[in-house]
Amino acid sequence: MRFSALLFSLAMVASAGCSGDKAPDAQPAATPAKEAAVSDRRHDESSFAQPDKVRIADLALDLALDFDQKQLAGTATYQLEWLDPKASQLVLDTRNLTIQKVEGEADGAWSPLQFVLADADPVFGSKLTIESPQRNARVRITYHTAPTASGLQWLEPAMTEGKQLPFMFSQSQAIHARSWVPLQDTPSVRFTYSAHVTSRPDVMVLMSADNDPAAPRDGDYTFKMPQPIPSYLLAIAAGDLVFKPISGRSGVWAEPAMVDRAVKEFEDTEQMIATTEQLYGPYRWERYDMLVLPPSFPFGGMENPRLSFITPTVITGDKSLVSLIAHELAHSWSGNLVTNASWKDIWLNEGFTTYVQGRITEALYGVEMADMERQIDQSGLKKDLAGMDQAQQALALPPLAEHDPDEALSEVAYVKGAWFLQFLEQRFGREVFDPFLRAWFDDHAFQSADTDQFVEYLKQNLLPKNPNALRPEELDAWLNQPGIPAFATPAKSRTFSNVDTARIAWRGSAQLPNPQITGDWGTQAWVHFLEGMGETLRPEQLAQLDAAYKFTGTPNGEIAMRWYPLALRSGYLEARPAAGEFIERVGRRKLVMPIYQELVKTPDGLAFAREVFERARPGYHPITTASVEALLAKAGAAASAAAPAPAVVEAPAQPQQPEQPAQPEQP
Ligand SMILES: [Zn+2]
Numbered sequence: 042m043r044f045s046a047l048l049f050s051l052a053m054v055a056s057a058g059c060s061g062d063k064a065p066d067a068q069p070a071a072t073p074a075k076e077a078a079v080s081d082r083r084h085d086e087s088s089f090a091q092p093d094k095v096r097i098a099d100l101a102l103d104l105a106l107d108f109d110q111k112q113l114a115g116t117a118t119y120q121l122e123w124l125d126p127k128a129s130q131l132v133l134d135t136r137n138l139t140i141q142k143v144e145g146e147a148d149g150a151w152s153p154l155q156f157v158l159a160d161a162d163p164v165f166g167s168k169l170t171i172e173s174p175q176r177n178a179r180v181r182i183t184y185h186t187a188p189t190a191s192g193l194q195w196l197e198p199a200m201t202e203g204k205q206l207p208f209m210f211s212q213s214q215a216i217h218a219r220s221w222v223p224l225q226d227t228p229s230v231r232f233t234y235s236a237h238v239t240s241r242p243d244v245m246v247l248m249s250a251d252n253d254p255a256a257p258r259d260g261d262y263t264f265k266m267p268q269p270i271p272s273y274l275l276a277i278a279a280g281d282l283v284f285k286p287i288s289g290r291s292g293v294w295a296e297p298a299m300v301d302r303a304v305k306e307f308e309d310t311e312q313m314i315a316t317t318e319q320l321y322g323p324y325r326w327e328r329y330d331m332l333v334l335p336p337s338f339p340f341g342g343m344e345n346p347r348l349s350f351i352t353p354t355v356i357t358g359d360k361s362l363v364s365l366i367a368h369e370l371a372h373s374w375s376g377n378l379v380t381n382a383s384w385k386d387i388w389l390n391e392g393f394t395t396y397v398q399g400r401i402t403e404a405l406y407g408v409e410m411a412d413m414e415r416q417i418d419q420s421g422l423k424k425d426l427a428g429m430d431q432a433q434q435a436l437a438l439p440p441l442a443e444h445d446p447d448e449a450l451s452e453v454a455y456v457k458g459a460w461f462l463q464f465l466e467q468r469f470g471r472e473v474f475d476p477f478l479r480a481w482f483d484d485h486a487f488q489s490a491d492t493d494q495f496v497e498y499l500k501q502n503l504l505p506k507n508p509n510a511l512r513p514e515e516l517d518a519w520l521n522q523p524g525i526p527a528f529a530t531p532a533k534s535r536t537f538s539n540v541d542t543a544r545i546a547w548r549g550s551a552q553l554p555n556p557q558i559t560g561d562w563g564t565q566a567w568v569h570f571l572e573g574m575g576e577t578l579r580p581e582q583l584a585q586l587d588a589a590y591k592f593t594g595t596p597n598g599e600i601a602m603r604w605y606p607l608a609l610r611s612g613y614l615e616a617r618p619a620a621g622e623f624i625e626r627v628g629r630r631k632l633v634m635p636i637y638q639e640l641v642k643t644p645d646g647l648a649f650a651r652e653v654f655e656r657a658r659p660g661y662h663p664i665t666t667a668s669v670e671a672l673l674a675k676a677g678a679a680a681s682a683a684a685p686a687p688a689v690v691e692a693p694a695q696p697q698q699p700e701q702p703a704q705p706e707q708p
Contacts, residue, residue, distance in 0.1 A: 042343050082491040085383040087446040089168040090225035094128035102236040108207045111195040114185035123176045134219040134226035136166025137187040145177030164445050192217030200660040202296040208280035214273040215446040224272045229382045229489045231269035238262045249276035249345035254284040276345035295333035303333045306356045316404045321374050321479045337628035339662040341365050344372030354598040361564035364402045371397035374482050382489040384446035385438040392458010413565040415532030422456040434523035437492040461519040468510040477503045537569045571603040577611040593619045598632040606639040625657040630665045641676035
């Protein structure tokens with residue numbers, strides 16, 4: 042996925058706060074961490090499940106999707122593999138679900154099983170304990186979701202492109218799958234699945250499964266996912282969706298008004314698949330399709346297998362942001378095929394994926410494009426590290442205990458992870474490192490892995506090729522120490538050197554760079570141009586840039602998220618109405634938060650931010666809503682504390698609020 046640490050955790054606490062329907066015989070809230078018996082690296086503190094005793098091998102869903110009730114209702118049937126001969130309980134993760142009935146099958150007949158749904162923990166949801174004294178091979182649960190399920194978003198027709206039909210989509214990573222299906226919601230368990238889903242007949246339903254491009258839209262859909270997946274890759278979407286192919290095995294699902302633009306923007310996808318296959322072995326998931334979501338999708342993308350979920354904000358008309366497609370596709374190897382065993386090792390998913398993304402970008406668009414993106418990523422990481430707790434700066438994170446696993450998701454996993462692999466590539470050479478990485482994917486295909494396993498694999502399969510290439514303390518610096526090792530080589534783009542020269546010359550002389558120079562600049566160069574401007578510019582400087590480059594009103598979100606904060610900070614209020622329109626229309630958290638963060642710094646800006654948010658809120662995903670709410674609440678509290686006190690005694694100066702960390706993004 043392309044996501045945030047601090048704000049995200051606040052978001053989750055807020056969105057998971059409702060405890061929902063309670064079972065008649067509720068138990069006190071339990072947290073998985075309190076119950077953990079094992080403390081090895083593979084142990085997943087974010088799940089109640091006990092996969093060493095019994096595992097879900099296959100899941101069969103039979104669900105009715107109801108837009109009016111904002112509900113999924115029906116049954117989940119599990120094929121179980123009992124591992125511990127003494128075990129007689131199946132423990133599942135749930136959040137905000139109503140469990141109506143649990144049955145077990147024995148000798149072809151279904152009979153009721155006893156179960157207990159514990160009170161909800163605000164982060165992990167409710168532990169569901171099912172008594173299965175006969176160790177049933179099949180168990181069936183009848184349940185329904187809550188309208189506030191943290192993993193589902195329901196959109197009114199007005200919030201879609203076409204404005205005719207409603208839309209819904211899931212976001213299961215990290216631990217939201219449990220809000221729409223009772224599961225062993227841990228990346229260390231994989232299962233195959235099938236589904237029968239009914240809906241109103243005028244919407245198309247898709248899942249992270251074998252979507253048939255020719256399926257009739259009739260309100261009755263069946264799906265099969267023959268490759269075993271972890272729970273966070275379970276996905277569903279429904280809306281006015283049509284399909285257009287890109288190649289024999291790849292295409293785009295989108296609303297009718299969007300599909301042609303998306304196909305054009307993503308037309309290199311087949312070439313991306315072929316390139317990645319050449320480097321890292323066959324694509325093992327049959328089709329690779331992309332689903333373009335409404336602008337409220339809170340992230341850049343989500344690597345749901347066979348059907349990546351994609352934000353429409355990367356469709357700019359010039360393919361300048363398609364590295365997001367390279368990223369989601371790369372997850373078909375790193376993450377979906379070889380999966381982090383627990384969320385504290387998320388760098389194994391995201392660092393590997395960001396590295397592979399860079400290799401795909403390089404192969405299709407050249408080394409300079411890949412270097413520009415790496416340089417932007419690395420400078421973003423350095424800014425984030427400045428405000429980050431030391432322990433969170435290691436790739437191999439300490440046990441997450443009672444923390445929301447979404448806190449593990451920072452730019453460290455993505456950018457430092459990828460940087461580490463680039464470092465290994467430089468030390469060993471591509472002729473050695475590429476086959477090593479391919480073998481890692483082959484040898485762990487459809488399995489989960491932890492950092493210790495990777496280190497062991499590296500010692501056995503990479504180090505012997507050149508024992509002097511890597512010292513143990515260097516490995517330790519990357520994996521276990523904070524910051525970026527001093528011996529790491531930063532990415533350096535040639536284009537950016539020219540951009541720096543042009544910016545410096547303009548600031549000195551007020552002469553804009555020659556259009557022949559800027560004519561070649563793509564999104565990345567403009568991003569770098571703006572990022573180097575420092576804290577503020579004078580209003581006349583901003584007006585000059587705006588007249589020449591039309592930044593205000595830009596449809597390009599990467600430019601908007603940098604231009605508007607600079608303009609607002611500098612008091613260039615001409616840009617404010619357009620900034621407001623942008624954050625009202627787009628709900629991708631990474632793009633809107635820097636603008637809100639700038640707005641709330643003045644009383645007038647805070648009032649404006651509140652107004653815009655009220656209008657935007659119905660179209661925002663709960664994740665973005667919670668982040669904005671937390672920011673507005675904090676800014677409101679700081680503003681009233683700073684208001685002049687009537688007392689004669691002077692109030693002590695307010696300590697400066699630390700800058701909110703940038704919003705890292707996953708899927
Ligand atoms: Zn990702």
